[in-house]
Amino acid sequence: MTSYRFARRLGAVPPSFLGTLFAVSADPSVISFAGGLPSPAVLDADGIARAASEVFAEFGPAALQYATTDGHRPLRAFIADRYRRRLGLDVTAENVQVVNGSQQCLDLFAKCLVDPGDSVLVEAPGYLGAIEAFSLYEPSLVSVPVDELGPDLEVLERIVSGSRPKFFYAIPNSQNPSGLTYPDGARRAVAELLDGSGSLLYEDDAFGELFFDGRPREPIMRRLPGQSVLSGSFSKVLAPGMRCGWILAPEPVLAQFNVAKQAADLHSNLLSQLVLMRWLETHDLDAQCRRVATYYEQNCRALLDALDDRCPELGHTTPEGGMFLLARIPPGISSLALFEEGVRQGVAVMPGRPFYLEGGDDVVRLNFSCVDPGSIDEGVARLSRALRALRG
Ligand SMILES: Cc1ncc(COP(=O)(O)O)c(C=O)c1O
Numbered sequence: 001m002t003s004y005r006f007a008r009r010l011g012a013v014p015p016s017f018l019g020t021l022f023a024v025s026a027d028p029s030v031i032s033f034a035g036g037l038p039s040p041a042v043l044d045a046d047g048i049a050r051a052a053s054e055v056f057a058e059f060g061p062a063a064l065q066y067a068t069t070d071g072h073r074p075l076r077a078f079i080a081d082r083y084r085r086r087l088g089l090d091v092t093a094e095n096v097q098v099v100n101g102s103q104q105c106l107d108l109f110a111k112c113l114v115d116p117g118d119s120v121l122v123e124a125p126g127y128l129g130a131i132e133a134f135s136l137y138e139p140s141l142v143s144v145p146v147d148e149l150g151p152d153l154e155v156l157e158r159i160v161s162g163s164r165p166k167f168f169y170a171i172p173n174s175q176n177p178s179g180l181t182y183p184d185g186a187r188r189a190v191a192e193l194l195d196g197s198g199s200l201l202y203e204d205d206a207f208g209e210l211f212f213d214g215r216p217r218e219p220i221m222r223r224l225p226g227q228s229v230l231s232g233s234f235s236k237v238l239a240p241g242m243r244c245g246w247i248l249a250p251e252p253v254l255a256q257f258n259v260a261k262q263a264a265d266l267h268s269n270l271l272s273q274l275v276l277m278r279w280l281e282t283h284d285l286d287a288q289c290r291r292v293a294t295y296y297e298q299n300c301r302a303l304l305d306a307l308d309d310r311c312p313e314l315g316h317t318t319p320e321g322g323m324f325l326l327a328r329i330p331p332g333i334s335s336l337a338l339f340e341e342g343v344r345q346g347v348a349v350m351p352g353r354p355f356y357l358e359g360g361d362d363v364v365r366l367n368f369s370c371v372d373p374g375s376i377d378e379g380v381a382r383l384s385r386a387l388r389a390l391r392g
Helices: 008-012 018-025 045-064 073-087 102-113 128-135 153-163 184-194 249-263 270-280 285-310 333-347 373-391
Strands: 096-097 119-124 140-147 167-170 200-204 230-231 244-247 324-328 365-369
Touching: 018 270, 045 270, 073 096, 073 244, 073 249, 073 270, 096 153, 096 249, 102 128, 102 200, 102 230, 102 244, 102 249, 128 140, 140 153, 153 184, 153 270, 184 200, 285 324, 285 333, 285 373, 333 365, 333 373
Parallel strands: 119 140, 119 167, 167 200, 200 230
Antiparallel strands: 096 244, 230 244, 324 365
């Protein structure tokens, strides 16, 4: 028997729940609020197909070549220009690097910043994909609780002034998993608190284009320009499978990031970048974002109404955008038990534990982007039956 001597860092990654989730999602009789995919109803397959054929007509084999590490320049310029116009950020194409989905930023950023044992701040609850990506670099992860008021500023201040963490990873817009959005005051306070502290801010803006009211929220980066990075992605609004995201950062950070990116994969998928650029030249991205946000808003409202109606014992967040909400379950019931009983009743929810460094068994995440709108009420009726069964 071969004994595989894997690197110690793999042991630092928390166990993933994804295998169980995929098995559940594959069963068509289960109504699933457990996943996290964008709805196929809003993915513009025809538009992307036309863009792809135009790209081949124009570029031929050049569309299949190797390319530069920092990304297709017109796409970088488009992204920078959009941040300048929409959010008032003082950035150019030089501040943008394209990555294979914003998930890659999490990995490469941590690779550039984190030595084993370094302190890194994550939200509680926080994005499980980030906890996973950072863990591979063996940091000392520290939680900052977040709620409707934003991050707990006392905790943030204490840790920032104490252990001088390398960075604070935050999702101020319609967070995954909670759907929470930082109020404007919390954004200002985070910027003030970090300013000059020696800790960077990593602002993950995966959902900033999906506010139901269409109003962009001010990125914290605007108040902390030299000390923050921001990541974004076309995944949630256009085409997750094309794996096209970006990092926006001060040039000294990008120079290091570029080294890590080159070593990891030379460059992001050129064909995806060319096709996306063509789509952007021939379509209205704002209109597409409105379409997606409106579809998700309707699902979110249906889910909130069904929860208030059928499961009043569940407290829940009220998202202003995005794809998720978090529900708090009554004392005495664990989220894992609710998951298991839910599956018996034909509904799946995501247990809270993977979103926390500690605890989290008293919440579940519900996704509303990828559930069939006609099944939402029935799904919540099943959840209510599962809660009743667990209360005995
Ligand atoms: C908060 C957050 N950040 C980053 C990602 C990664 O997305 P992508 O790599 O598709 O851009 C996700 C995916 O669900 C997410 O929820």
